[in-house]
Amino acid sequence: MTQQAAADSSLSSVISARDLDLTFQTNDGPVQALSSVNLEVGKGDFVSFIGPSGCGKTTFLRVMADLEHPTGGSVTINGVSPENARKARAYGYVFQAAGLYPWRTIGGNIRLPLEIMGYSKTEQSERVARVLELVELAGFEKKYPWQLSGGMQQRASIARALAFDADILLMDEPFGALDEIVRDHLNEQLLALWARTQKTICFVTHSIPEAVYLSTRIVVMSPRPGRIADVIESPLPRERPLDIRDTPEFLEVAHRVREGLRAGHAYD
Numbered sequence: 001m002t003q004q005a006a007a008d009s010s011l012s013s014v015i016s017a018r019d020l021d022l023t024f025q026t027n028d029g030p031v032q033a034l035s036s037v038n039l040e041v042g043k044g045d046f047v048s049f050i051g052p053s054g055c056g057k058t059t060f061l062r063v064m065a066d067l068e069h070p071t072g073g074s075v076t077i078n079g080v081s082p083e084n085a086r087k088a089r090a091y092g093y094v095f096q097a098a099g100l101y102p103w104r105t106i107g108g109n110i111r112l113p114l115e116i117m118g119y120s121k122t123e124q125s126e127r128v129a130r131v132l133e134l135v136e137l138a139g140f141e142k143k144y145p146w147q148l149s150g151g152m153q154q155r156a157s158i159a160r161a162l163a164f165d166a167d168i169l170l171m172d173e174p175f176g177a178l179d180e181i182v183r184d185h186l187n188e189q190l191l192a193l194w195a196r197t198q199k200t201i202c203f204v205t206h207s208i209p210e211a212v213y214l215s216t217r218i219v220v221m222s223p224r225p226g227r228i229a230d231v232i233e234s235p236l237p238r239e240r241p242l243d244i245r246d247t248p249e250f251l252e253v254a255h256r257v258r259e260g261l262r263a264g265h266a267y268d
């Protein structure tokens with residue numbers, strides 16, 4: 001890509017990574033978690049990151065969220081640095097574990113960041129009600145986390161990430177700990193939420209079917225050093241019933257992801 005073309009594409013990108021490097025200094029020597037990563041994420045994209053353990057998926061997401069700092073190259077979110085994007089509340093972040101405070105109700109958990117930011121009580125209540133509706137948990141506001149199933153807790157943590165109504169949602173393997181049936185259901189609900197809200201979503205997963213079912217683009221990563229091995233544009237329509245997973249188009253994309261993973265895997 002020429003410099004001008006790169007500049008043009010980053011203007012229309014919500015997330016833009018340019019020659020991104022991140023090397024951790026550890027007692028065992030340097031670990032290259034990310035090496036020469038280039039990626040443009042467009043508005044409304046659903047981008048999944050898939051790859052073996054240690055290929056830098058979480059690190060990449062944490063760089064976008066200003067939780068790690070690159071040692072080379074740059075990332076912009078809505079055209080600004082991750083630090084400024086964080087200050088502007090440009091994204092919500094969903095962690096692997098729901099991470100809800102057990103002594104607060106579901107509503108109280110979602111309300112907490114809004115309280116800290118000084119939103120009025122009325123605004124807090126409106127936002128809590130709206131995001132609970134979005135994740136189909138209306139009526140559960142006064143329950144405590146332990147009164148909810150694992151899947152419902154994870155939905156509550158998605159609701160918390162949606163509370164600021166950011167256009168970008170960063171999700172780090174949010175459904176990894178759930179059984180397959182619950183996961184299928186949450187995948188369907190997440191797609192419905194994405195269609196309704198038109199957010200841009202970056203989603204880390206270890207599951208090929210999950211990545212293919214959810215994404216408009218799949219970023220296949222490989223380890224040592226962590227880098228992008230392939231970027232697959234999905235030919236699947238945005239409207240996706242679960243049984244799309246049995247279609248030849250779906251299986252073809254899954255096959256390409258598997259090939260990408262195999263090519264990048266050292267098997268050591």
Ligand SMILES: Nc1ncnc2c1ncn2[C@@H]1O[C@H](COP(=O)(O)OP(=O)(O)OP(=O)(O)O)[C@@H](O)[C@H]1O
Nearest residue numbers: 024026031033052053054055056057058059060226
């Ligand atoms: N804070 C840190 N200090 C030192 N090394 C780190 C740190 N965070 C991550 N790493 C290393 O960077 C590499 C990438 O880690 P990362 O967690 O991003 O991988 P991942 O693809 O998300 O893995 P997983 O699928 O297991 O979550 C790994 O080798 C990891 O050990």
